[in-house]
Amino acid sequence: MKTGGWIVLITTWGIVLYMFIFSFRKILKEHEQTREDE
């Protein structure tokens, strides 16, 4: 794989993983909170 390929792959995966972790961290935290409240 060429350097350009690595740059595109790391950028894409980075964006996707950031979005995924950012959103699910918040949601799972709230999900746990709701369970505890119940």
Place this chain on the structure above:
Amino acid sequence: MAKKRQRWSTKLGIILAVAGSAVGLGNFLRFPVQAAKNGGGAFMIPYLIALFLLGIPLMWVEWTTGRFGGGYEHSSAPGIFQSLWEKNRFIKYFGIMGIFGPLLIYIYYVYIESWTLGYAFFSITGQLSQITTNTGFSDFLKSYQGITGGGFFSGTYQSVIFFLITFGVNIFVLYYGIRGGIERLCNITMPTLFIFGIILMVRVITLSAPDLAHPDWSFFNGLGFLWNPDFSALKSATVWMAAAGQIFFTLSLGMGVILTYSSYLKKEDDVVLSGLAAASTNEFAEAIVGGTIVIPAAFIFFGPTGIINVANSGAFDLGFITMPQIFNKMPWGSMFGSLWFSMLFLAAVTSSVSVAQPAIAFLEDEFNLPRNKVVAVFAAVSFLLCLPAIFFLHRGVLDDLDFWGGNFFIVLGATIEIVLLAWVFGIEKAWEEMHLGAKMRIPRIYKFIIKYITPSFLLFILGYWFINDWWKVITMEEMSRADMPYILAMRLVMLAVLVLLAVLVWKAWRKRTMNNYY
């Protein structure tokens, strides 16, 4: 007496359901083929641009619109559109697309879904491991589909049996409704699907070049085939259209599914973070899992020349002809093969129930009918409509349904949705509505994007299609004369369904007006 409205039991439940609707065969088969054919890594530039300018804004628009319509006790596009533009008598008829489009997808998608179940079975029982050549796998698929004899199956009865099982599973889930059926299904299948995907990913990553004469046929060079950018491809409008189309297709946008799912939310439930979470789950399955399995695995076994033929053979051939060959060459191939097809089946079943739900929700809500009756009617009608896709597959009926349901109507539907919310309902009100109960703020730039950029992008896609393709499609220019009567007959049946839906919308509103009058 009005029925108690269905609701999701948890926020995670609806996120997994929307993600389940979005994650389908396209993530694992269509995406790698599109990327490999359209500039490799360079494809990711228009892809990511389309994700941020088209995909995510439309996701928020659909979640917001659906939740708003749900507040008026509507769970399908006709009622949801009407609640956004109460004064307009005709807007509800535009909402028919939010039922008709997914129904079109359902009647062919369930059949394709049943192939994955059938192939999972053939992998476990070792039937696939007995085939050794590419032609053998091609004949096996054609024989299974009933296109040619091929010597593998006598008639289509095996494919019909798997279709009936798949159809039954879908109806069973739909019968138990939102919370007991769809939410429960997605809570189980989505994590399982990701586990299967990650196991397959690890298997492909750890594959060493099988041919000692070709040490360069490695995983990383396979990854390079998909990700190395060919920037000259960016000059082609087709590449940009393919990227926008992939984003649309993969996120289940414009179908009416997200409208229906989010209509079961409460008014104060968050839609911003949930929409982003659903989109990012889909992208995880597509760009990370989907982009790591198929193309690198095919490169390892077929090399740099063979992979070009594989990529050009299309998504179905890749899934059902190439992948079984790859598994045959691996140790424990039957197990990994059954894991692959089971993963595709799980991805497909969460998508197929989602495209069935808008029609069910329409009959349940607008006619106040009990779910068991509605599901029975839906099962009977959709079963009959599925038959042409099964028995006239070789006549191109399935491809034609895919064009209308999976391409044309989703773009048209999304254009109507965004214009309705951003322009008719008003961007200020829409912005306020979006942030009701929101767990995060949307960057302000998206106000501009939702009002101007996304609708322009969509109008451009529609315009591009009208200029380049519409006459060819309408006149069936690229079809053989022998296939034309079958396609035409199917189109007439679909037109009749469209008219029937328009009559049902008219009747539902007439009933509503009469009830209000008395």
